[in-house]
Amino acid sequence: MSDPSVITSSEAPNTDVPTDPGGPLKTDKPRSLAGDAWRDLRRNWIFWAASVLVLIILLMAIWPTLFTSADPRSCALSRQYDGPSGSAYFGYNFQGCDTFARTIHGARASIQIAVVATLLSGLIALVIGMSSGYFGRWVDAILSRFIDVVLGIPFLLAAIVLAKRLSADPQNNGVWAVTVTLGVLGWTTAARIMRSSVISAKNQDYVAAARMLGAGPGRLMLRHILPNSAAPFVVVLTILLGINIASEATLSFLGVGLKGNAISWGISIAEASPYVRTAAAPLVWPSVFLAVTVLAFIMLGDAIRDAFDPKLR
C-alpha cells in the first residue's frame, strides 16, 4: 500500500529540489541524477503502464467491494463448476464459490503480506547495510559474514521451515507467520546494496564537510548519506515486493502459508490445481492476476533502475 507512494514521494522531492531553483530562471544548469531519471521516466511507457496496474491492484486490495459485490465466502456446492454468468464473471469453483469474487478479494492478503514483509526487510536491510557500510572495520566484517550466512541458506527451504514453525498454532490463519518469514529472509540483497552505496557515499566531499561542521554519526547517516544512497535501495525493495507476492503464493501453494478461511491467490491456485482437468477457470484467473501483479512491480522497479543507471544512457 505504502510502497509505491514511498517511491513517488522519494522521487518527488529529489526532482523538485534541483529543478526548483533552475526551473523559473530557465538557465542551462546541470541537472541532478534524480532530475535526469525523472525526465527519462516520464517518457517511458513501461513506467506508466506499471504505475497504472499497481494503482488498480492497490485499489483492489484496499476496496475489493468496488469491483465485486459477491461474497467470496458464500459458497454452495449446488453451484459447483457452474460456468461464467452475469453475476459471476469467472464462474464457480470446486466448492461452489464465486471465482471472480475470490480472485478480487485475494489481492488484499497478498498485497498486505508483501508490503509489510517488504517494509520489514527494508528496515532490517537499512540497519544492517547502513551500519556495516558506515562503521566499516570489525562491524562490517561481522555483519558481512552474517549476510553471507543468511544468503547461503536456500530461500524457499528456509521459508518452509520458518513458516511452518511460526504457524504451528492451528488457530491462526498464517498471515503473520508468512509476513515475518518473508521479512526475515528477504533482506539480504537490499542490505548488500545499501552497504555498497553507503560506502561510496560516505567518502564524498559533502559528507566530509558535514562532519567538519560537527555533525554526529546519526545526523551524517540519516541526513546526508541516506538520501544520496536511497535510489538503488528503493528499486530493490520495489522488485522485492513483487517477489514477496510470488513467494507468498508459493508458500500457500505448498501448504505452509495462509490457511483456514484465508483468501489469497496462492490458496486459490493450490485448491484448483488438483482439479484442473475438470475445470480450468478457477486455476487460470488467480494465476493471471498473480502474474500481472508481480509483473507490474518488477516493471516498475526495472523502469526506475534503468532511469537511475547512468551506464545505460
Place this chain on the structure above:
Amino acid sequence: MFRYFVRRLLQMVLTFFGATFIVYALMFANQDDPLQALAGERPLPENQRQALTELYHLNEPFIVQYGYYMQGLLTGDFGRSLTGRQIGDMMADAWPVTIKLALMAIVIGATFAVTTGVISGIRRGGPFDTSTLVFTLVLLALPIVVLAPLAQLIFGIKFQWFPATAGRDATFFQLLLPAIVLGSLVVATELRVTRASVAENLRSDYVRTARAKGLSRRRVIGVHVLRNSLIPVVTLIGVDLGGLMSGAIVTEGVFNIPGVGFNLFRGIRTEDGPLVVGFVSILTIVFLVSNLIVDLLYAALDPRIRYE
C-alpha cells in the same frame, strides 16, 4: 588461488554451521511436546515416554541436541521420517530422477538463454532484442506456482503435446515439459546477462583488434566474444541452483515426479517434521557445495579476477 580456495572453504564451513543451526533451531526449539505429537492422539505411557526421551536426547540442553543432529548429518545418518523410513534411503531413491530433471532443466534453460542472448546482444535495439526483453520480463513475473500448473493445463491437458504427469521411472519425454518449466526459471536472468555482456564485449578493444586482423565475423563472435561473455553466465548457474531447488519442489509436486522435491512437498503436506528437516539439511549442503564449486570455477575461468 590457493589462499582464495582456503578462505572460501572456511567461509563455507561457517555458512554450513550457521545455516544448519538456524534450520535446526527453527524446527525443534521450544516445541511443546514433540513426543505427544509423535504418538498422535493415543495417550503415551510414562515408561515409553522416558525411553523416547532418552532415544531423542530430549532431556539434554539444546546445544547438545544440535551436536547430536550435526553428528548425524556428518556421518550420513539423517534420521527417520514419521512413516519409519530412513531419510537417507528415501533421499537415495529420490535423487536420480531429480538430478535428471535438474540437468535437463539447466541444459535447456542455458542453451536457450545463451543462444537468444547472443543474438539479441548482437542486434541490440532491434525488434528481436525488444521482443526478447519483453519476453524475459514476462518470464520473470511468472512464479513457478503459476507456470507449472498452467503449463500442465495448456500443453499437457488441452493440447496433449506432452504427458501431463510423470510417474516413477519417468522417461526423457515425460520429463521434458517439467524440465522446460523448471528451466524457464533461469532463462530470464541468464539471457539478460548474456545479452548485456555480449553487447559490452562487442565494443571492447580485443574485438576491434580481432576484426582488424581480418578474422571472420563468425570467428570473432563465436570464439572471442562468446568465451568472455559466458564467464558471468557460469556464476549465475550457481546462484540459480537455489532457485532450481525451490522450483523443483513445486514442479515435482505438480507433475507428480517422485524426486526430492516431491518428497519434501509431501512431507510438508503430511506434517512430517523430521523428513522436512532432513531433506532441507541435505539440500542446504548440496546448495553450499555446488556454490563453492561454481565460485572456484569462476576464479579459474577468469584470470582477470584477483582474490586477495
